[in-house]
Amino acid sequence: MQSMRLTLKRPKIKLSMIKFLALFLLLVSNTVSAKLTQTIDRTDISAGETFVLDIQIDGETNVQPDLSLIPSSFTIVSNSQYQHTQIVNGSRSAIKGWKIKLKTLQTGKVTIPSITVGNESTKPIVLTIKDSSDQLDLNGQSKAIFLEAEVDQEDAYVQQQIIYTISLYRSVNTHYASLTEPTAENSIVEKLGDDVQFEKMINNRRYIVTKRKYAIFPQQSGNLLISPVSFTADVNDNSQRRRSVFLNSTRPVSITTKPINLAVKPKPASASNPWLPAQNVILADKWTPTTNELKVGEPVTWTLLMTVQGLSESQLPELSLPTIDGLQLYPDTPQKERQIDGKGIMGQRIEKYAVIPSKEGTITIPEIKLNWWDTVNNVQKTAILPSKTFNVLAGEAITKEPQPVDLPPIGVDSDLTTPVNDKALKQWQMISAGLLALWLLTLIAYFNKKSGVPKNSAKTKKAQDKIVGESQKENLRLARKAINNGDLVELEKTIINLVKSLGYSNIHSIGSLSNQVSNQELIDKLNSLEAGLYSATQKNHSIVLENKDLDLLINEISGQRSSKGSESIPPLYPR
Structure with a gap:
């Protein structure tokens, strides 16, 4: 008769709260380094019981761990070796490990010392071994x-x-x-x-x-x-x-x-909302890229991590963020994760925001607080994420206004007080009269040219305008197509190209474009488009921008260029 036993899987390596936070900061900073670790499969151990010491190293090695460092009070029951190799996107990674089954008859605090593998060393582990008669x-x-x-x-x-x-x-x-x-x-x-x-x-x-x-x-x-x-x-x-x-x-x-x-x-009367009965709560954050200086219109990523020992990830609330003058926040879909350790469930909530500065100067993000109930000490506590101050610099210039030229003050020159002879005065008057006549003739010729442009000249002007006009029409056509297809990325690309063809070569984002628009409804629609671009659920984000808004945008941008003395922009559809 075929026998069946309880299926017992190899225990997973468990991370403590501090180890998880260290791992989180390591991952978001995109740094990779080989390391040697040792863990045990459980912490509730009595004298005479066996437990498994797992030693693991990143990478491949032929060197064996020096088990002679384990104290003689421990008995090595068995020793096995394993290795995992995987290839992701052409990158090869390997992990090698040893599982050592130990037991001891000693009670009280005992230490598994640092174990070496080649030039690498683990951290020691301190255990409390209970008396088996008490169990x-x-x-x-x-x-x-x-x-x-x-x-x-x-x-x-x-x-x-x-x-x-x-x-x-x-x-x-x-x-x-x-x-x-x-x-x-x-x-x-x-x-x-x-x-x-x-x-x-x-x-x-x-x-x-x-x-x-x-x-x-x-x-x-x-x-x-x-x-x-x-x-x-x-x-x-x-x-x-x-x-x-x-x-x-x-x-x-x-x-x-x-x-x-x-x-x-029940929940204590003195406890505040949200109700979080836990053993520990930690708030951490990370800015990508890491900097204390931001630029107007240039987005950065703000990652917030909430780690709670003793609650599942589904119990964790959304962090309450203050309204920050000068910063626009576009939230991503939050991630919820968990870790299992000797104390039970450790829930994590990860929130990401695309942060876009909208004005220059010093901006301070105030501290973020989260109240929770300490079930170990039976008292309410507050987890705090410290405030952070940024220096926001000007973004790339969209247009450069003419710089004022310092002119000498108007005053009475001492030389003008000297008598002027009549001959010199008459010569100056004749020159002035000639210049005035020449200016009048030029003005008359200009108006004659406006009233009847030669045929050949009009054809030349039309040929020059055709190149720019065709580019505008094509970008406008593609932008309307992107609106109909609901394609956020293509819409951003074609709008930027369209605006550049209108003479704004330094506009590279929707955020910098919205700063040049005065129509509030159009600004709101551009901000909605930008929020969709930074959202993880980009495909589900609806486009509120309509075809008529493109015409309004063109009129506003063209009007601003004309008012600043730029050359006239050829119409998109010449008549």
Whole structure:
């Protein structure tokens, strides 16, 4: 008969809150470095129990870890090696590791020292090993299989995390094993990672222990009843009465834990909203690129990270950001993640914003605060993200106004007080009269030219305008096509090209273009287009800009160029 055991997966490496934050800052700064780490698969360890030390290094190496550094108080039960290699976008990466199963009879605080692999070294790990007699009492009897359930606290607040642990002890082989799931009324129950397996000696009998953990979040105050959990399996029956010559006889076994009752307390009256009962809360941020200087119209990315120990990612609220004069914020879709460690669930919420300065000067982003309830010390606390000040510089100049020329002050020159002879005065008057006559003749010729332009000259002017006019018409056609197709990227590209063909060669973004427009409705539509360009859900962002708005934009830009003395712009559709 084919046997079946509980499926036990290799435990994952767990990150503490501090390690996760360090990893977050490492990732957003785009730096990569090889490193050597060591972790253990669990922290709740009793004397005589086995646990797994996982040593891992980035990259490939033929060097083995120096296990002679492990103190003699630890026994190395087994040692295995693994390696993972992957190729992503042509880039090859590798991870090599060693899993060392250890056990110790020493109790109290013990240290696994720094382990070296070549020139790299790990950080030491400090453990607290409990007395095995404090963990289990079989009344001097050695049962073949038994099951235990426990919680990490006797009472909790509403929506607070409760860790529920099931421990299955087996000293015999089992077949067709099955373990039921716990249930709790008016609560959310979530399994925490993979099962953990280790060995333990009880009354000189060797047991394989399987631990399975759950996070329970009660949703209302009052009494909480956690239902019993049952384990069923078949075990070999070695009695003479049931023994068969051809088959190994088995018999079914079934064991059940006791139900657990908890008192769930309501939210304290002194607690503020949002209600966040947690063990720890940390706020962090990152600016990309990293700088203390911004430029008007040039976007930067602001990433905010909220990390909460003891709550799931779905329980984390959106951060409340103040209105900042001189900055436009365009939010991206928030990301929600989680990590599992020895303390349960650690939820993370990552918010990203495209930040575009709209004016020069010094701009300060005030500190961001988030109130939460410390379930360890039973008091309200506040997580704070410090304020940050930027110096905003002018963006690229769109048009350059003529610089004023310093002229000498008008006054009475001392030389003019000297007498002027009559001959010189008459010569000056004749020259002035001649210049006036010449100016009148030029003016008459100009008006004659306006009233009747020669045919050949008109054709030359039309040929010159045709080049610029055709470019404008093509960009306008493509912009209208992009509006009809809902293509944000193509619309931005064609609008910028259209404006450049109108003489604004230094406009490179929709943000810098909106600063040149005076019509508020048109400004709002351009800002909406820019917000869509910086959104992760770009395909779902509707375009509010219409074909008539393109004509309005052309008229505004052309009018500004004409008022500043620029050459006239040929019409898009010459008549």
